[in-house]
Amino acid sequence: WLPTNPARAMSSITVQPPKCLQKTFVAPRRHMFGPGPSNVPPRILAAGAEPIIGHMHPEMLEIMSDIKSGIQYAFQTQNNMTIAVSGTGHTAMECAIFNAVEPGEGVLTAVNGIWGERAAEMALAKHKPVLFFLTHGESSTGVVHPLDGIGDICHKHNCLFLVDCVASMGGAPLHMDKQGIDILYSGSQKVLNAPPGTAPISFSERACQKVFNRKTKPVSFFLDMTWLANYWGCDGKPARIYHHTAPVSAFYSLRESLAILAEQGLENSWRRHKEVAEYFHEGLENMGLKLFVKDKNARLPTVTTIVAPPGYDWKEITSYIMKNHNLEISGGLGPSVGQVLRVGLMGGNSSKASVDMVLEALRDALRYCHKSKV
Amino acid sequence: WLPTNPARAMSSITVQPPKCLQKTFVAPRRHMFGPGPSNVPPRILAAGAEPIIGHMHPEMLEIMSDIKSGIQYAFQTQNNMTIAVSGTGHTAMECAIFNAVEPGEGVLTAVNGIWGERAAEMALAKHKPVLFFLTHGESSTGVVHPLDGIGDICHKHNCLFLVDCVASMGGAPLHMDKQGIDILYSGSQKVLNAPPGTAPISFSERACQKVFNRKTKPVSFFLDMTWLANYWGCDGKPARIYHHTAPVSAFYSLRESLAILAEQGLENSWRRHKEVAEYFHEGLENMGLKLFVKDKNARLPTVTTIVAPPGYDWKEITSYIMKNHNLEISGGLGPSVGQVLRVGLMGGNSSKASVDMVLEALRDALRYCHKSKV
Numbered sequence: 087w088l089p090t091n092p093a094r095a096m097s098s099i100t101v102q103p104p105k106c107l108q109k110t111f112v113a114p115r116r117h118m119f120g121p122g123p124s125n126v127p128p129r130i131l132a133a134g135a136e137p138i139i140g141h142m143h144p145e146m147l148e149i150m151s152d153i154k155s156g157i158q159y160a161f162q163t164q165n166n167m168t169i170a171v172s173g174t175g176h177t178a179m180e181c182a183i184f185n186a187v188e189p190g191e192g193v194l195t196a197v198n199g200i201w202g203e204r205a206a207e208m209a210l211a212k213h214k215p216v217l218f219f220l221t222h223g224e225s226s227t228g229v230v231h232p233l234d235g236i237g238d239i240c241h242k243h244n245c246l247f248l249v250d251c252v253a254s255m256g257g258a259p260l261h262m263d264k265q266g267i268d269i270l271y272s273g274s275q276k277v278l279n280a281p282p283g284t285a286p287i288s289f290s291e292r293a294c295q296k297v298f299n300r301k302t303k304p305v306s307f308f309l310d311m312t313w314l315a316n317y318w319g320c321d322g323k324p325a326r327i328y329h330h331t332a333p334v335s336a337f338y339s340l341r342e343s344l345a346i347l348a349e350q351g352l353e354n355s356w357r358r359h360k361e362v363a364e365y366f367h368e369g370l371e372n373m374g375l376k377l378f379v380k381d382k383n384a385r386l387p388t389v390t391t392i393v394a395p396p397g398y399d400w401k402e403i404t405s406y407i408m409k410n411h412n413l414e415i416s417g418g419l420g421p422s423v424g425q426v427l428r429v430g431l432m433g434g435n436s437s438k439a440s441v442d443m444v445l446e447a448l449r450d451a452l453r454y455c456h457k458s459k460v
Numbered sequence: 461w462l463p464t465n466p467a468r469a470m471s472s473i474t475v476q477p478p479k480c481l482q483k484t485f486v487a488p489r490r491h492m493f494g495p496g497p498s499n500v501p502p503r504i505l506a507a508g509a510e511p512i513i514g515h516m517h518p519e520m521l522e523i524m525s526d527i528k529s530g531i532q533y534a535f536q537t538q539n540n541m542t543i544a545v546s547g548t549g550h551t552a553m554e555c556a557i558f559n560a561v562e563p564g565e566g567v568l569t570a571v572n573g574i575w576g577e578r579a580a581e582m583a584l585a586k587h588k589p590v591l592f593f594l595t596h597g598e599s600s601t602g603v604v605h606p607l608d609g610i611g612d613i614c615h616k617h618n619c620l621f622l623v624d625c626v627a628s629m630g631g632a633p634l635h636m637d638k639q640g641i642d643i644l645y646s647g648s649q650k651v652l653n654a655p656p657g658t659a660p661i662s663f664s665e666r667a668c669q670k671v672f673n674r675k676t677k678p679v680s681f682f683l684d685m686t687w688l689a690n691y692w693g694c695d696g697k698p699a700r701i702y703h704h705t706a707p708v709s710a711f712y713s714l715r716e717s718l719a720i721l722a723e724q725g726l727e728n729s730w731r732r733h734k735e736v737a738e739y740f741h742e743g744l745e746n747m748g749l750k751l752f753v754k755d756k757n758a759r760l761p762t763v764t765t766i767v768a769p770p771g772y773d774w775k776e777i778t779s780y781i782m783k784n785h786n787l788e789i790s791g792g793l794g795p796s797v798g799q800v801l802r803v804g805l806m807g808g809n810s811s812k813a814s815v816d817m818v819l820e821a822l823r824d825a826l827r828y829c830h831k832s833k834v
Contacts, residue, residue, distance in 0.1 A: 100637065101536050103722035104529035111526075111715060113510035114519060123705060126512045134709060135509035136487035138500045138655060140788055145488060152485075155478035162475050172657065173547055176682045176704040184679075264474065275705060281512055283546065283657060283707030305558075305679045308550045328793065330550040331497060331649060333657030335508060336710065341485060348477035414514055419702065 116408075119444055120416040121225040121253065121389045121430040123275035123282050126339070130280055133342035134335045141332045149341050150318055150332075156344025157286040159352065160255055160278075161270055163262035167289040169318040170340055171309070172333050175252040175273035178285035182248050182269045184304040185289075185297045185311045186217050194245075195219045196231075206236055210243040216296070217246045217269075223254025226419040228379050228391030228428065230258050237266020246293055252276060255286075256347055257359040257388035257432060268293040274336070277355070277388060279433035280343035283336045343433075359387040359436050366390060366431065366441040373449060378426045388436070391418075391426040397458045400427060403451045411447040490782075491809075493818055494790040495599040495627065495763045497649035497656050498806040500713070504654055507716035508709045515706045523715050524692055524706075530718025531660040533726065534629055534652075535644055537636035542662040543692040544714055545683070546707050549626040549647035552659035555683040556622055556643045559663075559671045560591050568619075569593045570605075577609055584617040590670070591620045591643075597628025600793040602753050602765030602802065604632050611640020620667050626650060629660070630721055631733040631762035631806060642667040648710070651729070651762060653807035654717035657710045717807075733761040733810045740764060740805065740815040747823060752800045762810075765792075765800040771832045774801060777825045785821040 118125045139146055150170075157168050171178045187193055194215035201220065210218065218240050223230050233249065240247040246268040251260055256277030262270050268290040275282035289297060289311070297311050304310045313329040315321040347355060363385065367377055370392060378391035394400045400417050404427070407413050418426045431440050492499045513520055524544075531542050545552045561567055568589035584592065592614050597604050607623065614621040620642040625634055630651030636644050642664040649656035663671060663685070671685050678684045687703040689695040721729060737759065741751055744766060752765035768774045774791050778801070781787050792800045805814050 099536055099726055100635070101533050101538065103533055103725065104526070106526045106529055107715070107719040107722045109526075111507065111510070111523065111712065113513055113712070115511055116513060116517075118512060118514065120514060123512050123514065123708060126709075131509040131511070131709075133485065135505040136485070137489055137505070138492060138497050138649075139487055139490060140492065140494060140497065141656065143788075149485065152478070152480045156481055159475050159477055162473055164475065173551070173682070174704050174707070177547070180680055180682050261474070273705070275512075281707060281709035282515065282705040283710055306554055308547070308554050330548050331647070331656040333548070333655060333707075333710065334497060335500075335505075335655035335713075336657055336707065338485065338487070339709075341481070345481040348481045351477065352473055414517075 115412065117411070117413040117440070117443065119429055119431060119435060119440065120414040121419070121428050122273070122432065124279050124430060124432040124435050126279055126281055127434050129346070130339050130342045134281065134339035136335070136338050138334050141334060142326060142328065146332070146334065146337070147319065147326065149337055153337060153341050153344060154318065156341065156348060157288060159348055160286065160344065161262040161288050162260065162264070163270070163288050165262070165288045165290055167294050167315060167320050169287060169314055169320065170337065171285040171287050172330065173285055174282055175250070175271065175285050177309070178271035178273070178287045179250065180306065181287055181309040181311070182271055183217070184306050184309050186246055186248070186269060186293060188300055188302050191216045193217045193219060196221070201231070201236065203235055203239060206239050210239065210245055214243070215245055217248050219248045219250070221250040222260060223251060223258060223386045223388060225253035225386070225389040225428070225430070226422050228386050228389050228426070229384050230254060230386040233260070233265045233267070237268070241266060241292070246296060253388055254386065256352065256355050257436070258386065259356050262288060274340050274343065276430070277359070277433045278340070278343040278347065280339045281336065283333060284340045362431055362436045362438060362441060363387040363390060365438055366429070366444070369441060369445045373445065375448070388432045389428055389430045391422065391428055394424065394426055395452060398452070398455055400424065402455045403427065406451045406455050407447045410450065411443070413443065413447050415444065489786065491785070491787040491814070491817065493803055493805060493809060493814065494788040495793070495802050495804040496647070496806065498653050498804060498809050500653055500655055501808050503720070504713050504716045508655065508713035510712050512708050515708060516700060516702065520706070520708065520711070521693065521700065523711055527711060527715050527718060528692065530715065530722060531662060533722055534660065534718065535636040535662050536634065536638070537644070537662050539636070539662045539664055541668050541689060541694050543688055543694065544711065545659040545661055546704065547659055548656055549624070549645065549659050551683070552645035552647070552661045553624065554680065555661055555685070556645055557591070558678040558680050558683050559685045560620055560622070560643060560667060562674055562676050565590045567591045567593060570595070577613060580610055580613050584613065584619055588617070589619055591622050593622045593624070595624040596634060597625060597632060597760045597762060599627035599760070599763040599802070599804070600796050602760050602763050602800070603758050604628060604760040607634070607639045607641070611642070615640060615666070620670060627762055628760060630726065630729050631810070632760065633730050636662060648714050648717065650804070651733070651807045652714070652717040652721065654713040655710065657707060658714045736805055736810045736812060736815060737761040737764060739812055740803070740818070743815060743819045747819065749822070762806045763802055763804045765796065765802055768798065768800055769826060772826070772829055774798065776829045777801065780825045780829050781821045784824065785817070787817065787821050789818065
């Protein structure tokens with residue numbers, strides 16, 4: 087199609103086409119060994135590049151049903167109320183809280199803790215929250231938090247147990263049903279190796295009792311589980327009502343990533359992440375580096391935190407490795423900034439070959455980066 | 461990698477790998493001529509399949525800067541506070557309202573209206589809202605709403621002017637700055653032809669004054685513009701602080717879609733959508749079909765509403781066309797259900813060849829679908 091009469095413009099524009107968009111974008115090829123996003127294998131990228139179909143087409147509803155089954159497997163849950171949120175892990179967190187909590191109700195959050203039974207009991211008895219929030223895999227510190235027994239304590243105190251498994255799902259043992267988790271959410275861009283932008287979430291029967299018997303509506307229509315449950319075919323109603331336009335391509339990728347996890351087997355994935363992490367940790371210690379988490383059982387198998395080597399500028403190390411090895415590792419986050427280096431080996435990136443690559447890069451960086459004489 | 465000792469499983473699983481994920485998914489090839497999502501051209505699909513990089517890598521920040529420029533062009537605005545929300549059009553709507561409105565404040569929404577100046581004046585004086593919400597292109601009815609003059613009236617009443625241009629942007633003339641629009645948002649999956657999942661949004665200086673001087677925090681951290689402004693480099697601060705993991709692949713696609721719009725030229729795109737729509741409308745009337753919107757100037761050039769042909773079941777028509785022509789057109793939405801057929805010809809789908817295809821499909825359907833004798 088060519089403009090027939092450019093002079094007959096409907097209305098003159100005041101902002102011209104930006105020159106920066108004339109450049110063709112080609113993404114650099116990088117080893118994504120930071121805390122996420124991780125590398126997306128060609129098979130998942132290809133799935134995401136399939137042609138678009140409608141967000142209500144029968145094939146799309148089937149994909150969503152497949153995704154639901156895949157999440158149930160990854161979470162080890164029979165919960166019917168299992169979906170993917172059209173957003174990131176943060177969106178899923180808001181979905182959990184917006185739906186489960188009403189104005190005036192309290193939420194208790196575990197910060198930086200290894201919460202034992204006694205601590206949980208005391209805190210729940212004191213604060214009487216309706217929701218207790220715990221992160222299973224804390225990627226900022228590299229700690230995996232034990233989950234056994236906490237659900238029971240929550241339920242004794244009439245409190246729902248909400249768990250963030252963004253950094254751990256698929257990489258560390260997790261049993262939603264057996265562990266009495268009421269709301270569990272994750273992200274697509276860690277062990278699943280899908281692009282960021284979709285987030286598995288599941289609600290137990292106990293959670294549904296609260297969510298679907300609220301007196302007030304959740305503040306977000308977009309994240310209202312009453313609507314999402316219908317769109318995902320979880321409410322038993324025959325008709326699906328238009329709620330929002332799902333990110334079709336991102337759901338293709340998510341489905342493929344869950345298919346790969348199902349093919350490989352969840353237990354194999356858990357075991358591989360553990361073995362690769364142990365091989366990595368041994369290699370680091372052999373190099374004279376120190377692990378930030380002393381207790382071996384508390385180490386998250388997906389994201390390793392290394393004590394920032396004394397005398398070095400951590401930023402120089404990560405920059406050096408990015409520049410010379412085309413490989414991302416990262417510094418700390420929040421309270422761990424300046425204290426640690428973080429290396430994520432997740433999903434397809436969890437292999438001894440990746441470990442060898444990271445160790446070589448670190449060895450090289452420690453040789454060539456500046457060391458102060460202090 | 462192979463499991464070394466399957467018997468030594470860490471913990472037994474209770475939910476087995478789902479069989480449905482063993483099937484390879486191949487998306488059907490369809491002409492997506494409903495109200496959205498529209499077909500995504502190979503160039504945009506290919507951009508979305510580029511390898512993942514980090515959400516804070518310099519190349520990603522450059523892509524975001526390019527996207528910002530592309531949106532400023534598409535919206536015809538110089539607003540610095542211009543970003544893409546990591547979500548759909550609905551998410552952008554919530555972003556606008558969550559950030560611009562505080563508890564206790566009123567919002568006035570134009571429903572189904574052609575709001576003249578007098579009606580707007582009266583409603584604003586009576587209700588004293590802080591935000592007036594109008595949809596530019598109403599895809600449920602096929603109406604494009606005039607915008608000139610409304611911004612001035614809003615400002616006289618100390619009210620912000622919020623416009624939804626999800627279905628119109630790029631397909632109908634729109635000048636954010638000249639028309640005094642304070643908050644404008646759109647979606648990626650209509651004229652832009654990118655997959656659903658990202659949503660352009662822009663805030664005027666006047667809107668920023670309100671958004672960044674709130675007394676309360678917005679209910680959503682994920683959509684808090686204070687954080688998003690920093691991530692998008694709109695707040696003038698040198699350091700970008702981690703807020704959420706952006707949908708990297710979706711941003712690649714969005715950038716490419718904006719690059720195509722910039723290449724083709726916004727005015728050319730507006731003109732083409734108008735000419736193609738007029739050609740389509742003429743063809744429909746020649747077939748004896750009636751347009752739902754009588755006033756030619758009020759017809760949305762991107763989505764056409766056709767009066768549901770009397771005596772036919774509209775669902776049979778859309779199903780017949782999907783089955784026999786591999787082509788999506790849709791029924792009504794909300795109040796227009798049962799009354800109309802809707803055809804969207806957006807972005808690359810806006811061509812006379814597409815029109816001929818739709819007309820042929822409709823002709824065929826009217827011949828073969830059941831007609832009652834009433």
